Amino acid sequence: MSDEAEAALPYHEPSITTILIYTSFLLVLNVIDWAIDGVLHCGLVGQILVGVAWGTPGGKLLPRAAEETIVQLGYLGLILIVYEGGLLTSFKSLKANATISLGVALTGVVAPIALSFVLGSLTNASTLQCFAAGAALCSTSLGTTFTVLRSSKLTATRLGVVLTSAAMLDDVLGLVMVQVVSNLGSSGVSVSAVTVLRPILVSIVLAATAVLACRFIVSPATIALNNWRTAHPDQKLACILQHRRTPLLLHTALLLALVAGASYAGTSNLFAAYIAGAVISWWDSELTHLGESREEQPDNQEGRSSGSQHISPHLGCDIFNQFYSPPLRWILQPLFFASIGFSIPVARMFSGMTLWKAVVYAILMAIGKILCGAWLIRFPGTSFSFIKRASRTKSKPKTTQNSSKRAEESALGGQEPVLQDGTAAATLPEDTVTSKSKREQPIESISNTKPRPAKPISLYPALIIGCAMVARGEIGFLISAVAQGAGIFDDGKRTGNSEVFLVTTWAIVLCTILGPLCLGFLVRRLRKLEHEAMGSTDQGRGAWRDAVLGVWGVR
Incomplete structure (x- = not known):
């Protein structure tokens, strides 16, 4: 009998209680995301709270085995979220605004880590714990950033390009921090140069290898393949390459290969997922493809936001939208944010001493990101x-x-x-x-790749950048959870609920909520100025961007 039991899993129909629990879990995750996202632009916070309520910290409605499965499925969703971020990379805009974007990103990483050492005075945290907390607070919520930019119609402006690029760079550095923090935890509390530098150096090598491979292998191979397909249009291989599912297989293979290779090499597989998306974005936007002229190819980020008006049905964003986006948006992404909620010890977070320390630390972490806006003044x-x-x-x-x-x-x-x-x-x-x-002739659009910006006449661009960078989100919770699981935040009592972890978690939650709230206020203010500037004539159309945002509002 035991041999038969090990040979296969017996099938049992789930009880109605189990069906109702899982159904309500998925439904509430999506409903609360829609409700909060429309008001506060931070639906992920609601999904995290649902994870708290249904998981171990709250009602314990889900069995432990189910929580572990959700964590694993949710991580697949995180890989796809980061991969999509790579697909949205616009290389033309990134090149033109690289200096300012890099300055904003580095400020957003260095300032929170430096300010985090105040935890040594607040909570008697060690240097390693302060660094891990700062690493968790150095990231920026990409989901919040993209949502707010789309709702405010600033995505294609120079301001949107700088914000998106800086947020992406912050999260790339944050993804490297995931591996650094994980290595620090697995090595005990001893910190060596190899432990810290290995994931960083491997990440640099991975990025450099991707650039060189694109330049000297992918580009010549694409040209040669296009020439062969032109000369042999009726060959079976040419027909296979024209099929819509062929790029799906190639993109998936590239993603899996880079993720697996990065994991074995000792760096973050999430960083590898971003590189995979960026490589596909480069291939779509920078190379001439069969049947398309160079001018016909749209910018990848513009095409992504414009919906269905693409020239080619084989663009990476099109493939992602058709095959990956539906399960990601409705299942995998909600499961990921809910899985973060499983690790938040809510019952222990409302201690008076912990709460005031968390508020002080959250204010410092908000200031650390608001300083990013100084680059636009x-x-x-x-x-x-x-x-x-x-x-x-x-x-x-x-x-x-x-x-x-x-x-x-x-x-x-x-x-x-x-x-x-x-x-x-x-x-x-x-x-x-x-x-x-x-x-005196009107034009429809202006390129946001003009490399030298003029001086704006208000602080709105700086405030928008700073407030948008305040929201931490998914990567912050991930790093904090990794540090907790690795024992870095351990208080010596093996309770898993150290004060440093609770203060860090509180700071992430407060920043993730208050950042979008402040940004929403600024966007509403801009909308009011737009309405006043437009008036009843066409002369005011667009004037609010020049009067308030200056060249940062140019599309």
Whole structure:
């Protein structure tokens, strides 16, 4: 009988109680995400709270085996979330705004980690515990960032590009921190250079290898394959390559290969998932594909946000939307956020001493991210020579340089003419501003890849960047949970509920809620200014972006 039992799993129909528990769990996860996301732009917090209520910290409605399964399935969802972030990478915009984006991202990582050492005074935390807490608070919630940008229609602006790039870089560094914290925990409390540097160096090697492979292997191979397909259009291989599910198999194979390779090499498999998405995004946007001219290929991020108006049905974002997005949005992603809730000891978080320390720490962590907005402040009469030097392009004609100068003067209160859509004429390319008659002609859009921004006349861009970076979200909870599971936050009593862990968790929750709230207030304020500027004439259309956001509002 025992041999028969081991050979197969006996099938038993689940009870109605089990059916109702699992059904309510999935339904409530999606309903609460929709309800909170529409108001606070942080539906993930609601899903985490559902995990608390249904899991071990709350009602214990789910059996322990089910919680472990949900954790594993949820991690698959996290891999796909990060992979989608790679697919959304816009290389043109990233190159043009690389310097400022890098400055914002590094500030968002260094400042929280540095400020986290105050935990040594607040909770008697060790240096390792302070570092782990700072690592958990150095990330930025990509889900919150993308949701707010879409709702405020700022995704395609220069401000949106800088924010998205910086948030992505923060999370890439955060993903590396996951492996660093995990290694620190597995090595006891002893910290060695190998423990810290191995995941960082392996990540650098992985990224460099991906760049070199794309440049010297993928690009020539694509050109050769296109030539062969043109010469042999009726061959079976050519027909297979035209099938819509062929890129699905290739993308999945690349994702699995990089994730597995990174895990064995000793770095974060989430970072590998991002690299896989970025490689596919590069292949879609930077290479000419059979049957498409180079100009026909849309920017990957623009195509992603525009829905169904794609030139090619084989773009990575299209494949993701058709095959991966439905199960991710409705099952795997909710399970991931709920699984984070399983590890939050709510019953022990409302101690008076813990709560006030958490509030102080959360304020410091909010300040650490708000400092990121300082990179967008350009004071009258001053200049950031480093930014100007780093963003300098090839030699320009004298007329173009004069146009750039007029753009900066206009941002400081000059009387530079504007187009009918409210866009400052000095921010346009040279061939657009060579005559007054051309300046008076409306245009539909302006490239956000102009490398040298003018000075804005308000603090709204800086505040928007800072508040958007405050929300921590999924990666923060992940790092905190990893550090707790690895024993880094252990209080010596093996209770699993150390004060450092509780304070860190509280800070993540408060920042994840308050960040979107403040950002929502700013967006509503901008909407009010837009309404006042537009009035009843077309002359005000778009003027609010120039008056409030300056060149950061240019699309």
